[in-house]
Amino acid sequence: MNVGIVGYGVYIPRYRIRLDDIARVWGEEPSRVKQGLMVEEKSVPAPDEDTATISVEAARNALKRAGINPQDIGAIYVGSESHPYAVKPTATIVAEAIEATPNLTAADMEFACKAGTAGIQACAGLVEMGQIKYGISIGADTAQAAPGDPLEYTAAAGGGAVIIGKNDGEALAEIEGTYSYTTDTPDFWRREMRPYPKHGGRFTGKPAYFKHVVSAAHGILRQLKLTPQDFAHAVFHQPNGKFPCQVAEELGFSKAQIACGLVVPKIGNTYSGATMIGLAAVLDKAKPDERILVVSYGSGAGSDAFSIKVKKAIEEKRDLAPKVEQFLNNKIYIDYSTYTKYKSLLVR
């Protein structure tokens, strides 16, 4: 592939709720819940934030790093399972807000939590065939969970954006290759007109997350003839803290290799944002020539794997927009009742 990342950016809402507060409401032991999920707190969108506003903020941060003319963007894809409209694209709102209209293609992507990485692949294809100069793919969500459902502990909000272009001097990382693994697996779903998703309980683990993430990771390693030792960092989709740690171990990656990109303990599961924010957290710190393995996961089910090699331009670009760590530290705690009001569960 002759494709690289020329910019990246994230956005995480400022509000947080501690898992202790949620556990107490439902009569569960807070420390058991937190240990079980390896998550301490999760992000909550403000009442005037949604997937469109999060996507715009992430995209604007990615543009600050890319330093390109937004009119040179030929494609925008927004991956999410919480698009504000059932019919009316989020991508057009983002395109207008970053002044990329009107000469471009745009579409919303849907594939549970991996729609953002599917967008990266679409952009990479268009760049490689010479159809567009730059493409931007965004993964963002304001995840919904029914009150009292185990998902309520982790369903969070946030997003990440990646700008794809040719692998030339302005690229801050090279995409060496990508590999996907997809099957029809009903581990998590939401039917039309239903506010909350349903999930297959334990079924979401072994035959779903682990099977797909492991298969996609093995696929890319085979394709590029690489081993876990060739990577300085690895980012796996992180619905909780436990799954990425277990899958890393199964694949032969150490705790140190996944440390940089593991943000779920501090923000929860940002669904389509999760892998993108994890990748951004690594790019915030990685050194030139380091290699990053990225594997997303979307229920339903599929995984996209990428091998990414950091380039010299990272050093001058990473300080041009706020880093993941700044978003993690800049927070306002709210209690459970404020949380229910912000999520429109409590209505006057």
Added chain:
Amino acid sequence: MAAPRFWREIPNRYNLIGTRCGNCNKVFFPPRYICPQCRRMGKLEPYKLSRRGKIVTYGVVHVAPEGFEDLVPYVLAIVELEDGPRLTTQVVDCDPNEIKIGDEVEMVFRRIGADREDGVIYYGFKFRKVE
């Protein structure tokens, strides 16, 4: 608000696009199409304003208009942009007790409102304190 009117205002609401008079260099936001000073001599063209400014004055809203009820108490401020124009805006993600005149703020992209449950969602600028 009517969707067509909002649609026409998208450039200024999303990206703070105002106008500038090419004759006297004065910047207008919301955009004006006739310069009050230069009149027929004025040459107004689109102008992208700075996304940063300072709080000139503010109030805390406790009784909100329809659609903003769940945001109270919230800060409504007059912000002077670096290019000069002043605008009225909500300041988000802050404790109203911690806002001061002179605070530096920057533009953010937020939901402004919606036409009922099944209508159009309106987006546009609000501001937040620069950390």
